[in-house]
Amino acid sequence: MMKQSLFVAGLLLAFSSLAGAIAQGADTETEAKLPAPGAKVLNTESTDKEKSMLRRADFAEAMQQVAERQKVFSGAPEMFTLEGDLAQGGLAFGQTERGAKVILDGKDVMVDNDGRFLVGFGRDSALSALLVVEFPDGRVERRSFEIEDREFPTQRIDGLDQSKVSGFTEEQLAKIAVDSAKKKAARAETQELADWSLGFDWPVVGRISGVFGSQRILNGEPKRPHSGVDVAAPTGTPIYAPAPGVVRLAEEDMYFEGGLVLLDHGHWLESAFLHMSRVDVEPGQRVEKGDIIGAVGATGRVTGPHLHWSMKWAGELVDPQLIAGIMPKEAPTRTSGD
Template sequence: MAAADERQRVFDDPAMSISLQGELVQGGLVFGQTLPGATATLDGEPLMVSDDGRFLLGFGRDHGASALLVIKHVDGSVVRRALDIASRPFPVDRIDGLDQSKVSGFTEAQLKKIAVDKEKKTAARAVTAPETFWAGGFSWPVTGRISGVFGSQRILNGEAKTPHSGVDVAAATGTPVKAPAAGIVRLADPDMYFEGGLIFIDHGQRLESAFLHLSRIDVKPGDRIEAGQVIGAVGATGRATGPHMHWSLKWMGTLVDPQLVAGEMPQAELAGSAGN
Protein backbone atom coordinates (compact mmCIF):
# COMPACT_ATOMS: atom_id res chain seq x y z
CA MET A 1 0.00 0.00 0.00
CA ALA A 2 2.86 2.36 0.85
CA ALA A 3 4.40 1.76 -2.58
CA ALA A 4 1.08 2.61 -4.25
CA ASP A 5 0.78 5.79 -2.21
CA GLU A 6 4.29 6.75 -3.24
CA ARG A 7 3.44 6.34 -6.95
CA GLN A 8 0.47 8.67 -6.52
CA ARG A 9 2.44 11.53 -4.95
CA VAL A 10 1.75 14.78 -6.78
CA PHE A 11 3.94 17.86 -6.50
CA ASP A 12 2.81 21.24 -7.77
CA ASP A 13 6.20 22.29 -9.08
CA PRO A 14 9.38 20.85 -7.56
CA ALA A 15 12.28 23.23 -8.05
CA MET A 16 14.35 22.56 -11.16
CA SER A 17 12.24 19.61 -12.34
CA ILE A 18 10.91 21.42 -15.44
CA SER A 19 12.17 24.33 -17.50
CA LEU A 20 10.38 25.73 -20.55
CA GLN A 21 11.88 28.05 -23.16
CA GLY A 22 9.72 29.72 -25.78
CA GLU A 23 6.47 31.61 -26.04
CA LEU A 24 3.30 30.12 -24.56
CA VAL A 25 1.11 31.60 -27.29
CA GLN A 26 -1.05 30.41 -30.17
CA GLY A 27 1.40 29.17 -32.81
CA GLY A 28 4.18 28.86 -30.24
CA LEU A 29 6.84 26.15 -30.02
CA VAL A 30 8.37 25.56 -26.60
CA PHE A 31 11.59 23.71 -25.78
CA GLY A 32 11.30 21.70 -22.58
CA GLN A 33 13.81 20.16 -20.18
CA THR A 34 13.07 17.85 -17.30
CA LEU A 35 14.89 15.16 -15.36
CA PRO A 36 16.41 12.16 -17.18
CA GLY A 37 14.09 9.19 -17.50
CA ALA A 38 10.87 11.18 -17.16
CA THR A 39 7.76 10.72 -19.27
CA ALA A 40 5.39 13.52 -20.29
CA THR A 41 1.94 14.24 -21.67
CA LEU A 42 0.33 17.42 -22.98
CA ASP A 43 -3.45 17.50 -22.62
CA GLY A 44 -3.31 13.72 -22.31
CA GLU A 45 -1.22 13.12 -25.45
CA PRO A 46 2.11 11.31 -24.85
CA LEU A 47 5.22 13.31 -25.75
CA MET A 48 8.58 12.08 -26.95
CA VAL A 49 11.17 12.71 -24.23
CA SER A 50 14.87 12.12 -24.82
CA ASP A 51 17.00 10.11 -22.39
CA ASP A 52 18.38 13.36 -21.00
CA GLY A 53 14.90 14.86 -20.50
CA ARG A 54 14.44 17.10 -23.55
CA PHE A 55 10.97 17.49 -25.11
CA LEU A 56 8.83 19.81 -27.21
CA LEU A 57 5.47 21.50 -26.80
CA GLY A 58 3.50 23.10 -29.63
CA PHE A 59 0.31 25.14 -29.73
CA GLY A 60 -1.71 25.63 -32.90
CA ARG A 61 -3.14 28.83 -34.34
CA ASP A 62 -6.52 28.27 -32.68
CA HIS A 63 -5.38 26.66 -29.42
CA GLY A 64 -7.50 27.38 -26.38
CA ALA A 65 -6.52 29.47 -23.39
CA SER A 66 -4.90 26.67 -21.38
CA ALA A 67 -3.06 23.37 -21.57
CA LEU A 68 -1.98 20.77 -19.01
CA LEU A 69 1.56 19.42 -18.93
CA VAL A 70 2.09 16.31 -16.81
CA ILE A 71 5.58 15.00 -16.04
CA LYS A 72 6.16 11.65 -14.35
CA HIS A 73 9.59 11.12 -12.84
CA VAL A 74 11.40 7.84 -12.28
CA ASP A 75 10.96 8.17 -8.51
CA GLY A 76 7.19 8.06 -8.96
CA SER A 77 6.56 11.73 -8.35
CA VAL A 78 4.21 13.57 -10.71
CA VAL A 79 4.33 17.22 -11.71
CA ARG A 80 1.21 18.86 -13.15
CA ARG A 81 1.68 22.30 -14.63
CA ALA A 82 -1.23 24.31 -15.98
CA LEU A 83 -0.06 26.46 -18.89
CA ASP A 84 -1.73 29.72 -19.87
CA ILE A 85 -1.69 30.06 -23.67
CA ALA A 86 -1.92 33.65 -24.87
CA SER A 87 -4.12 34.47 -27.85
CA ARG A 88 -2.79 36.30 -30.92
CA PRO A 89 -4.48 38.38 -33.60
CA PHE A 90 -4.08 36.95 -37.11
CA PRO A 91 -4.69 38.99 -40.28
CA VAL A 92 -7.90 38.25 -42.18
CA ASP A 93 -8.50 39.53 -45.74
CA ARG A 94 -12.00 39.45 -47.21
CA ILE A 95 -12.28 39.58 -51.01
CA ASP A 96 -15.64 39.41 -52.76
CA GLY A 97 -16.72 39.50 -56.40
CA LEU A 98 -14.14 36.98 -57.64
CA ASP A 99 -14.78 34.52 -60.46
CA GLN A 100 -15.99 31.50 -58.48
CA SER A 101 -13.91 29.15 -60.64
CA LYS A 102 -10.83 30.79 -59.12
CA VAL A 103 -12.06 30.23 -55.58
CA SER A 104 -12.96 26.53 -55.44
CA GLY A 105 -13.10 23.36 -57.47
CA PHE A 106 -10.55 21.05 -59.11
CA THR A 107 -10.59 18.91 -62.22
CA GLU A 108 -10.61 15.12 -61.91
CA ALA A 109 -6.98 14.98 -63.04
CA GLN A 110 -5.98 17.57 -60.46
CA LEU A 111 -7.76 15.67 -57.69
CA LYS A 112 -5.90 12.48 -58.63
CA LYS A 113 -2.57 14.32 -58.49
CA ILE A 114 -3.47 15.87 -55.14
CA ALA A 115 -4.36 12.42 -53.75
CA VAL A 116 -1.06 10.90 -54.92
CA ASP A 117 0.86 13.79 -53.37
CA LYS A 118 -1.00 13.38 -50.08
CA GLU A 119 0.05 9.73 -49.93
CA LYS A 120 3.69 10.74 -50.44
CA LYS A 121 3.50 13.26 -47.61
CA THR A 122 1.80 10.81 -45.28
CA ALA A 123 4.44 8.17 -45.96
CA ALA A 124 7.25 10.67 -45.36
CA ARG A 125 5.79 11.51 -41.94
CA ALA A 126 5.41 7.90 -40.84
CA VAL A 127 8.73 7.93 -38.95
CA THR A 128 10.63 10.49 -36.94
CA ALA A 129 14.07 10.60 -35.39
CA PRO A 130 14.33 10.26 -31.59
CA GLU A 131 17.33 12.61 -31.64
CA THR A 132 16.84 16.22 -30.60
CA PHE A 133 18.33 17.86 -33.69
CA TRP A 134 16.16 20.89 -32.84
CA ALA A 135 18.12 21.54 -29.65
CA GLY A 136 20.77 23.53 -31.52
CA GLY A 137 18.22 26.26 -32.29
CA PHE A 138 16.89 27.71 -35.53
CA SER A 139 17.97 30.39 -38.00
CA TRP A 140 16.34 31.86 -41.11
CA PRO A 141 16.65 29.64 -44.23
CA VAL A 142 16.54 32.77 -46.41
CA THR A 143 16.85 36.40 -45.37
CA GLY A 144 14.75 39.17 -46.84
CA ARG A 145 11.39 40.88 -46.55
CA ILE A 146 8.68 38.83 -44.86
CA SER A 147 5.82 38.80 -47.37
CA GLY A 148 3.43 36.38 -45.67
CA VAL A 149 2.87 35.53 -42.01
CA PHE A 150 1.75 32.42 -40.17
CA GLY A 151 -1.95 32.13 -39.48
CA SER A 152 -3.19 34.79 -41.89
CA GLN A 153 -6.40 33.90 -43.70
CA ARG A 154 -8.37 34.91 -46.78
CA ILE A 155 -12.14 34.79 -47.11
CA LEU A 156 -12.95 34.65 -50.82
CA ASN A 157 -16.56 35.23 -51.87
CA GLY A 158 -17.54 34.39 -48.31
CA GLU A 159 -15.61 31.08 -48.33
CA ALA A 160 -12.99 30.87 -45.57
CA LYS A 161 -9.75 29.43 -46.94
CA THR A 162 -7.20 27.44 -44.96
CA PRO A 163 -5.03 29.75 -42.81
CA HIS A 164 -1.48 30.33 -44.05
CA SER A 165 0.63 27.43 -42.83
CA GLY A 166 3.96 29.19 -42.43
CA VAL A 167 6.02 32.25 -43.21
CA ASP A 168 6.96 33.61 -46.65
CA VAL A 169 10.18 35.47 -47.40
CA ALA A 170 10.45 37.39 -50.67
CA ALA A 171 13.55 36.41 -52.63
CA ALA A 172 14.65 36.00 -56.24
CA THR A 173 14.43 32.66 -58.02
CA GLY A 174 17.64 30.73 -57.46
CA THR A 175 18.40 32.22 -54.03
CA PRO A 176 19.93 29.43 -51.89
CA VAL A 177 17.70 27.97 -49.17
CA LYS A 178 19.56 26.75 -46.08
CA ALA A 179 18.48 24.26 -43.45
CA PRO A 180 17.33 26.23 -40.38
CA ALA A 181 18.47 23.40 -38.09
CA ALA A 182 20.00 19.96 -38.35
CA GLY A 183 17.90 16.97 -39.25
CA ILE A 184 17.10 14.18 -41.69
CA VAL A 185 15.47 14.70 -45.09
CA ARG A 186 12.21 12.74 -45.28
CA LEU A 187 10.83 14.04 -48.57
CA ALA A 188 12.38 15.77 -51.58
CA ASP A 189 10.04 16.03 -54.55
CA PRO A 190 10.24 18.57 -57.39
CA ASP A 191 6.65 18.27 -58.63
CA MET A 192 3.91 18.45 -56.00
CA TYR A 193 0.61 19.97 -57.11
CA PHE A 194 0.27 22.64 -54.44
CA GLU A 195 3.84 22.91 -53.17
CA GLY A 196 5.84 22.48 -56.39
CA GLY A 197 9.39 21.65 -55.27
CA LEU A 198 8.98 20.37 -51.71
CA ILE A 199 11.40 19.30 -48.97
CA PHE A 200 10.59 17.88 -45.52
CA ILE A 201 13.29 17.95 -42.83
CA ASP A 202 12.75 15.90 -39.68
CA HIS A 203 14.32 17.76 -36.72
CA GLY A 204 13.47 14.94 -34.30
CA GLN A 205 10.59 14.22 -31.93
CA ARG A 206 8.01 14.82 -34.70
CA LEU A 207 9.14 18.36 -35.47
CA GLU A 208 9.22 18.95 -39.24
CA SER A 209 10.26 21.83 -41.46
CA ALA A 210 8.70 22.05 -44.92
CA PHE A 211 10.00 24.22 -47.77
CA LEU A 212 7.66 24.90 -50.68
CA HIS A 213 7.79 26.21 -54.26
CA LEU A 214 11.50 25.41 -54.70
CA SER A 215 13.12 25.83 -58.11
CA ARG A 216 15.90 23.38 -57.25
CA ILE A 217 16.35 20.53 -54.77
CA ASP A 218 19.86 19.62 -53.64
CA VAL A 219 19.10 16.81 -51.17
CA LYS A 220 17.40 13.42 -51.18
CA PRO A 221 15.37 11.42 -48.64
CA GLY A 222 17.58 9.93 -45.94
CA ASP A 223 20.25 12.63 -46.12
CA ARG A 224 21.54 13.77 -42.72
CA ILE A 225 21.99 17.52 -42.96
CA GLU A 226 23.51 20.21 -40.77
CA ALA A 227 22.18 23.62 -39.85
CA GLY A 228 23.07 26.15 -42.54
CA GLN A 229 23.55 23.54 -45.28
CA VAL A 230 22.11 24.55 -48.67
CA ILE A 231 19.18 22.25 -49.47
CA GLY A 232 17.72 23.92 -52.56
CA ALA A 233 16.77 27.23 -54.15
CA VAL A 234 13.88 29.69 -54.05
CA GLY A 235 11.32 29.40 -56.84
CA ALA A 236 7.68 29.85 -57.80
CA THR A 237 6.73 26.24 -58.55
CA GLY A 238 3.38 24.73 -57.69
CA ARG A 239 0.58 27.08 -56.69
CA ALA A 240 2.62 30.26 -56.24
CA THR A 241 2.10 33.79 -57.56
CA GLY A 242 5.78 34.69 -57.57
CA PRO A 243 9.20 33.59 -56.27
CA HIS A 244 9.48 33.32 -52.51
CA MET A 245 10.59 30.96 -49.76
CA HIS A 246 7.70 29.37 -47.86
CA TRP A 247 8.74 27.71 -44.59
CA SER A 248 6.34 25.87 -42.33
CA LEU A 249 6.93 24.05 -39.05
CA LYS A 250 4.77 21.16 -37.90
CA TRP A 251 4.98 19.40 -34.54
CA MET A 252 2.96 16.22 -33.99
CA GLY A 253 0.64 17.28 -36.79
CA THR A 254 0.15 20.80 -35.42
CA LEU A 255 1.38 23.79 -37.40
CA VAL A 256 3.39 26.32 -35.38
CA ASP A 257 4.92 29.68 -36.28
CA PRO A 258 8.49 29.51 -37.67
CA GLN A 259 8.97 33.22 -37.06
CA LEU A 260 8.76 32.68 -33.31
CA VAL A 261 11.67 30.22 -33.29
CA ALA A 262 13.86 31.94 -35.90
CA GLY A 263 13.68 35.33 -34.19
CA GLU A 264 14.26 38.72 -35.76
CA MET A 265 15.13 38.82 -39.45
CA PRO A 266 18.74 40.02 -39.91
CA GLN A 267 18.29 43.68 -40.86
CA ALA A 268 21.39 43.91 -43.03
CA GLU A 269 19.80 41.59 -45.58
CA LEU A 270 16.52 43.45 -45.99
CA ALA A 271 17.59 46.30 -48.25
CA GLY A 272 18.58 44.02 -51.10
CA SER A 273 15.68 41.58 -50.90
CA ALA A 274 13.56 41.05 -53.99
CA GLY A 275 9.81 41.60 -54.10
CA ASN A 276 7.34 38.75 -54.10
Protein backbone atom coordinates in the same frame (compact mmCIF):
# COMPACT_ATOMS: atom_id res chain seq x y z
CA MET B 1 -63.10 -45.82 -17.55
CA MET B 2 -62.30 -45.04 -13.93
CA LYS B 3 -58.54 -45.25 -14.65
CA GLN B 4 -58.85 -42.91 -17.61
CA SER B 5 -60.73 -40.37 -15.50
CA LEU B 6 -58.12 -40.52 -12.77
CA PHE B 7 -55.32 -40.04 -15.36
CA VAL B 8 -57.05 -36.97 -16.83
CA ALA B 9 -57.64 -35.57 -13.38
CA GLY B 10 -53.93 -36.02 -12.56
CA LEU B 11 -52.88 -34.19 -15.71
CA LEU B 12 -55.23 -31.31 -14.95
CA LEU B 13 -53.84 -31.10 -11.41
CA ALA B 14 -50.24 -31.05 -12.74
CA PHE B 15 -50.99 -28.35 -15.30
CA SER B 16 -52.79 -26.35 -12.63
CA SER B 17 -49.78 -26.53 -10.31
CA LEU B 18 -47.38 -25.58 -13.12
CA ALA B 19 -49.56 -22.64 -14.15
CA GLY B 20 -49.74 -21.51 -10.55
CA ALA B 21 -45.97 -21.64 -10.20
CA ILE B 22 -45.51 -19.66 -13.41
CA ALA B 23 -48.08 -17.12 -12.31
CA GLN B 24 -46.45 -16.84 -8.90
CA GLY B 25 -43.03 -16.25 -10.48
CA ALA B 26 -44.45 -13.62 -12.77
CA ASP B 27 -46.18 -11.90 -9.90
CA THR B 28 -42.97 -11.94 -7.86
CA GLU B 29 -41.01 -10.31 -10.71
CA THR B 30 -43.75 -7.77 -11.25
CA GLU B 31 -43.95 -6.97 -7.58
CA ALA B 32 -40.20 -6.34 -7.51
CA LYS B 33 -40.67 -3.67 -10.16
CA LEU B 34 -43.78 -2.08 -8.68
CA PRO B 35 -43.66 0.47 -5.84
CA ALA B 36 -44.91 -0.44 -2.41
CA PRO B 37 -48.65 0.00 -1.76
CA GLY B 38 -49.46 3.66 -1.20
CA ALA B 39 -46.14 4.88 -2.55
CA LYS B 40 -46.07 7.81 -5.01
CA VAL B 41 -45.58 6.71 -8.61
CA LEU B 42 -43.15 8.90 -10.57
CA ASN B 43 -42.98 9.46 -14.30
CA THR B 44 -39.90 7.35 -15.07
CA GLU B 45 -39.35 8.84 -18.53
CA SER B 46 -39.53 12.36 -17.17
CA THR B 47 -37.10 11.48 -14.37
CA ASP B 48 -34.59 10.03 -16.82
CA LYS B 49 -34.74 13.17 -18.93
CA GLU B 50 -34.21 15.33 -15.88
CA LYS B 51 -31.21 13.24 -14.82
CA SER B 52 -29.76 13.49 -18.34
CA MET B 53 -30.21 17.27 -18.34
CA LEU B 54 -28.57 17.52 -14.93
CA ARG B 55 -25.61 15.43 -16.12
CA ARG B 56 -25.18 17.65 -19.18
CA ALA B 57 -25.37 20.78 -17.06
CA ASP B 58 -22.80 19.41 -14.62
CA PHE B 59 -20.48 18.51 -17.52
CA ALA B 60 -20.82 21.95 -19.12
CA GLU B 61 -20.09 23.63 -15.79
CA ALA B 62 -17.09 21.40 -15.23
CA MET B 63 -15.71 22.21 -18.69
CA GLN B 64 -16.12 25.94 -18.01
CA GLN B 65 -14.11 25.51 -14.82
CA VAL B 66 -11.24 23.51 -16.34
CA ALA B 67 -8.97 26.55 -16.60
CA GLU B 68 -9.76 27.52 -13.02
CA ARG B 69 -9.12 24.02 -11.72
CA GLN B 70 -5.83 23.81 -13.58
CA LYS B 71 -4.65 26.90 -11.70
CA VAL B 72 -4.31 24.61 -8.70
CA PHE B 73 -1.08 23.53 -10.41
CA SER B 74 0.05 27.01 -11.42
CA GLY B 75 3.41 28.47 -10.52
CA ALA B 76 6.98 27.80 -11.59
CA PRO B 77 7.82 24.12 -12.07
CA GLU B 78 10.24 22.63 -9.58
CA MET B 79 11.49 19.48 -11.31
CA PHE B 80 11.60 20.63 -14.94
CA THR B 81 12.13 23.80 -16.96
CA LEU B 82 10.13 25.12 -19.90
CA GLU B 83 11.24 28.02 -22.08
CA GLY B 84 9.81 29.44 -25.27
CA ASP B 85 6.52 30.83 -26.56
CA LEU B 86 3.49 29.74 -24.55
CA ALA B 87 1.17 31.14 -27.21
CA GLN B 88 -1.05 29.97 -30.01
CA GLY B 89 1.37 28.86 -32.72
CA GLY B 90 4.25 28.73 -30.25
CA LEU B 91 6.84 26.14 -29.25
CA ALA B 92 8.35 25.65 -25.80
CA PHE B 93 11.53 23.71 -25.07
CA GLY B 94 11.73 21.62 -21.91
CA GLN B 95 14.37 19.94 -19.75
CA THR B 96 13.77 17.37 -17.04
CA GLU B 97 15.43 14.32 -15.50
CA ARG B 98 16.52 11.34 -17.57
CA GLY B 99 13.89 8.63 -17.75
CA ALA B 100 10.98 10.97 -16.98
CA LYS B 101 7.68 10.71 -18.82
CA VAL B 102 6.05 13.92 -20.07
CA ILE B 103 2.33 14.28 -20.82
CA LEU B 104 0.71 17.36 -22.37
CA ASP B 105 -3.08 17.55 -22.00
CA GLY B 106 -3.31 13.77 -21.82
CA LYS B 107 -0.94 13.01 -24.72
CA ASP B 108 2.55 11.54 -24.37
CA VAL B 109 5.46 13.77 -25.38
CA MET B 110 8.76 12.38 -26.68
CA VAL B 111 11.68 12.79 -24.24
CA ASP B 112 15.28 12.04 -25.24
CA ASN B 113 17.96 10.29 -23.16
CA ASP B 114 19.10 13.65 -21.77
CA GLY B 115 15.62 14.62 -20.58
CA ARG B 116 14.97 17.15 -23.35
CA PHE B 117 11.48 17.59 -24.80
CA LEU B 118 9.38 20.15 -26.63
CA VAL B 119 5.69 21.02 -26.71
CA GLY B 120 3.73 23.03 -29.25
CA PHE B 121 0.40 24.82 -29.49
CA GLY B 122 -1.63 25.16 -32.69
CA ARG B 123 -3.14 28.32 -34.12
CA ASP B 124 -6.48 27.70 -32.39
CA SER B 125 -5.27 25.87 -29.29
CA ALA B 126 -7.03 26.15 -25.94
CA LEU B 127 -5.90 29.00 -23.72
CA SER B 128 -4.64 26.73 -20.96
CA ALA B 129 -2.51 23.59 -20.92
CA LEU B 130 -1.66 21.01 -18.30
CA LEU B 131 1.80 19.43 -18.30
CA VAL B 132 2.41 16.32 -16.20
CA VAL B 133 5.92 14.95 -15.59
CA GLU B 134 6.22 11.47 -14.08
CA PHE B 135 9.61 10.44 -12.69
CA PRO B 136 11.09 6.93 -12.48
CA ASP B 137 10.99 6.99 -8.66
CA GLY B 138 7.23 7.62 -8.64
CA ARG B 139 7.23 11.38 -8.11
CA VAL B 140 4.78 13.38 -10.21
CA GLU B 141 4.72 17.11 -10.94
CA ARG B 142 1.75 18.83 -12.54
CA ARG B 143 1.87 22.39 -13.82
CA SER B 144 -0.72 24.42 -15.70
CA PHE B 145 0.17 27.18 -18.14
CA GLU B 146 -1.83 30.00 -19.68
CA ILE B 147 -1.54 30.11 -23.48
CA GLU B 148 -1.50 33.55 -25.11
CA ASP B 149 -4.53 34.25 -27.29
CA ARG B 150 -3.24 35.69 -30.58
CA GLU B 151 -5.12 37.63 -33.23
CA PHE B 152 -4.43 36.82 -36.88
CA PRO B 153 -5.01 39.10 -39.89
CA THR B 154 -6.92 38.45 -43.09
CA GLN B 155 -4.96 38.32 -46.35
CA ARG B 156 -6.43 38.55 -49.84
CA ILE B 157 -4.50 37.12 -52.77
CA ASP B 158 -5.83 37.53 -56.30
CA GLY B 159 -4.45 36.59 -59.68
CA LEU B 160 -3.79 32.93 -58.85
CA ASP B 161 -4.25 30.22 -61.43
CA GLN B 162 -7.87 29.23 -60.72
CA SER B 163 -7.02 25.57 -61.33
CA LYS B 164 -4.91 25.76 -58.17
CA VAL B 165 -7.78 27.20 -56.12
CA SER B 166 -11.00 25.29 -56.93
CA GLY B 167 -12.93 23.49 -59.64
CA PHE B 168 -10.41 20.66 -59.92
CA THR B 169 -10.65 18.11 -62.72
CA GLU B 170 -10.58 14.37 -62.02
CA GLU B 171 -6.98 14.27 -63.23
CA GLN B 172 -6.01 17.11 -60.90
CA LEU B 173 -7.81 15.48 -57.96
CA ALA B 174 -5.91 12.26 -58.65
CA LYS B 175 -2.61 14.16 -58.58
CA ILE B 176 -3.61 15.89 -55.31
CA ALA B 177 -4.46 12.51 -53.77
CA VAL B 178 -1.10 11.03 -54.78
CA ASP B 179 0.74 14.04 -53.32
CA SER B 180 -1.22 13.79 -50.07
CA ALA B 181 -0.31 10.12 -49.74
CA LYS B 182 3.38 10.96 -50.20
CA LYS B 183 3.25 13.58 -47.44
CA LYS B 184 1.36 11.27 -45.09
CA ALA B 185 3.90 8.49 -45.60
CA ALA B 186 6.81 10.89 -45.05
CA ARG B 187 5.30 12.04 -41.75
CA ALA B 188 4.78 8.53 -40.38
CA GLU B 189 8.05 8.55 -38.44
CA THR B 190 10.42 10.91 -36.66
CA GLN B 191 13.90 10.71 -35.19
CA GLU B 192 14.68 10.65 -31.47
CA LEU B 193 17.70 12.93 -31.93
CA ALA B 194 16.81 16.43 -30.67
CA ASP B 195 18.17 18.40 -33.64
CA TRP B 196 15.79 21.22 -32.69
CA SER B 197 17.87 21.86 -29.57
CA LEU B 198 20.50 23.71 -31.66
CA GLY B 199 18.07 26.52 -32.44
CA PHE B 200 16.78 27.90 -35.75
CA ASP B 201 18.02 30.45 -38.29
CA TRP B 202 16.03 31.93 -41.15
CA PRO B 203 16.45 29.70 -44.24
CA VAL B 204 16.21 32.77 -46.50
CA VAL B 205 16.61 36.46 -45.72
CA GLY B 206 14.14 38.84 -47.36
CA ARG B 207 10.85 40.69 -47.04
CA ILE B 208 8.13 38.83 -45.15
CA SER B 209 5.17 38.78 -47.52
CA GLY B 210 2.84 36.46 -45.63
CA VAL B 211 2.48 35.56 -41.96
CA PHE B 212 1.41 32.47 -40.07
CA GLY B 213 -2.25 32.01 -39.21
CA SER B 214 -3.70 34.69 -41.48
CA GLN B 215 -7.11 33.93 -42.96
CA ARG B 216 -6.48 33.46 -46.69
CA ILE B 217 -8.95 34.63 -49.34
CA LEU B 218 -7.70 33.29 -52.66
CA ASN B 219 -9.27 34.68 -55.83
CA GLY B 220 -12.17 35.78 -53.63
CA GLU B 221 -12.66 32.34 -52.02
CA PRO B 222 -12.06 31.86 -48.27
CA LYS B 223 -9.50 29.09 -47.67
CA ARG B 224 -7.64 27.57 -44.75
CA PRO B 225 -5.50 29.90 -42.62
CA HIS B 226 -1.95 30.39 -43.85
CA SER B 227 0.17 27.51 -42.58
CA GLY B 228 3.54 29.28 -42.43
CA VAL B 229 5.54 32.38 -43.25
CA ASP B 230 6.36 33.65 -46.76
CA VAL B 231 9.68 35.29 -47.57
CA ALA B 232 9.92 37.12 -50.90
CA ALA B 233 13.22 36.49 -52.70
CA PRO B 234 14.41 36.15 -56.33
CA THR B 235 14.21 32.80 -58.06
CA GLY B 236 17.43 30.87 -57.51
CA THR B 237 18.16 32.33 -54.06
CA PRO B 238 19.74 29.54 -51.97
CA ILE B 239 17.62 28.00 -49.21
CA TYR B 240 19.59 26.93 -46.14
CA ALA B 241 18.58 24.37 -43.55
CA PRO B 242 17.46 26.43 -40.54
CA ALA B 243 18.47 23.59 -38.18
CA PRO B 244 19.88 20.07 -38.57
CA GLY B 245 17.58 17.27 -39.59
CA VAL B 246 16.77 14.29 -41.78
CA VAL B 247 15.08 14.78 -45.16
CA ARG B 248 11.79 12.85 -45.20
CA LEU B 249 10.46 14.04 -48.56
CA ALA B 250 12.02 15.77 -51.56
CA GLU B 251 9.74 16.35 -54.55
CA GLU B 252 10.04 18.77 -57.46
CA ASP B 253 6.46 18.78 -58.75
CA MET B 254 3.77 18.73 -56.06
CA TYR B 255 0.41 20.14 -57.21
CA PHE B 256 0.05 22.94 -54.65
CA GLU B 257 3.57 23.12 -53.21
CA GLY B 258 5.64 22.79 -56.39
CA GLY B 259 9.17 21.92 -55.25
CA LEU B 260 8.82 20.60 -51.70
CA VAL B 261 11.21 19.42 -48.97
CA LEU B 262 10.14 18.04 -45.57
CA LEU B 263 12.92 18.16 -42.96
CA ASP B 264 12.57 16.22 -39.70
CA HIS B 265 14.22 18.02 -36.76
CA GLY B 266 13.30 15.23 -34.31
CA HIS B 267 10.53 14.66 -31.76
CA TRP B 268 7.82 15.17 -34.45
CA LEU B 269 9.03 18.69 -35.30
CA GLU B 270 9.14 19.25 -39.05
CA SER B 271 10.01 22.07 -41.43
CA ALA B 272 8.37 22.25 -44.86
CA PHE B 273 9.86 24.35 -47.68
CA LEU B 274 7.54 25.10 -50.61
CA HIS B 275 7.61 26.50 -54.17
CA MET B 276 11.29 25.64 -54.71
CA SER B 277 12.79 26.05 -58.17
CA ARG B 278 15.45 23.46 -57.34
CA VAL B 279 15.67 20.61 -54.84
CA ASP B 280 19.22 19.65 -53.86
CA VAL B 281 18.54 16.90 -51.30
CA GLU B 282 16.96 13.45 -51.26
CA PRO B 283 14.92 11.42 -48.75
CA GLY B 284 16.98 9.88 -45.95
CA GLN B 285 19.78 12.42 -46.28
CA ARG B 286 21.01 14.14 -43.14
CA VAL B 287 21.68 17.86 -43.40
CA GLU B 288 23.35 20.20 -40.95
CA LYS B 289 22.35 23.71 -40.02
CA GLY B 290 23.35 26.04 -42.87
CA ASP B 291 23.51 23.37 -45.62
CA ILE B 292 21.89 24.36 -48.91
CA ILE B 293 18.78 22.25 -49.55
CA GLY B 294 17.55 23.96 -52.74
CA ALA B 295 16.57 27.32 -54.20
CA VAL B 296 13.66 29.77 -54.09
CA GLY B 297 11.18 29.52 -56.94
CA ALA B 298 7.61 30.18 -58.09
CA THR B 299 6.33 26.63 -58.51
CA GLY B 300 2.93 25.34 -57.38
CA ARG B 301 0.21 27.76 -56.23
CA VAL B 302 1.96 31.15 -56.25
CA THR B 303 1.81 34.62 -57.76
CA GLY B 304 5.57 35.22 -57.66
CA PRO B 305 8.88 33.85 -56.39
CA HIS B 306 9.12 33.32 -52.63
CA LEU B 307 9.85 30.69 -50.01
CA HIS B 308 6.97 29.38 -47.95
CA TRP B 309 8.33 27.95 -44.69
CA SER B 310 5.93 26.11 -42.43
CA MET B 311 6.51 24.00 -39.32
CA LYS B 312 4.55 21.24 -37.63
CA TRP B 313 4.87 19.68 -34.21
CA ALA B 314 2.98 16.40 -33.71
CA GLY B 315 0.58 17.39 -36.49
CA GLU B 316 -0.04 20.91 -35.15
CA LEU B 317 1.07 23.86 -37.25
CA VAL B 318 3.32 26.29 -35.37
CA ASP B 319 4.70 29.71 -36.29
CA PRO B 320 8.27 29.70 -37.73
CA GLN B 321 8.54 33.45 -37.13
CA LEU B 322 8.22 32.93 -33.37
CA ILE B 323 10.87 30.22 -33.48
CA ALA B 324 13.44 31.94 -35.73
CA GLY B 325 13.03 35.40 -34.20
CA ILE B 326 13.57 38.75 -35.90
CA MET B 327 14.50 38.63 -39.58
CA PRO B 328 18.14 39.79 -39.98
CA LYS B 329 18.80 42.78 -42.22
CA GLU B 330 21.19 40.79 -44.36
CA ALA B 331 22.04 37.15 -44.86
CA PRO B 332 24.64 35.82 -42.43
CA THR B 333 27.94 34.47 -43.70
CA ARG B 334 27.54 30.75 -44.35
CA THR B 335 30.32 28.34 -43.51
CA SER B 336 28.90 25.27 -45.25
CA GLY B 337 26.98 24.37 -48.35
CA ASP B 338 28.02 27.43 -50.42
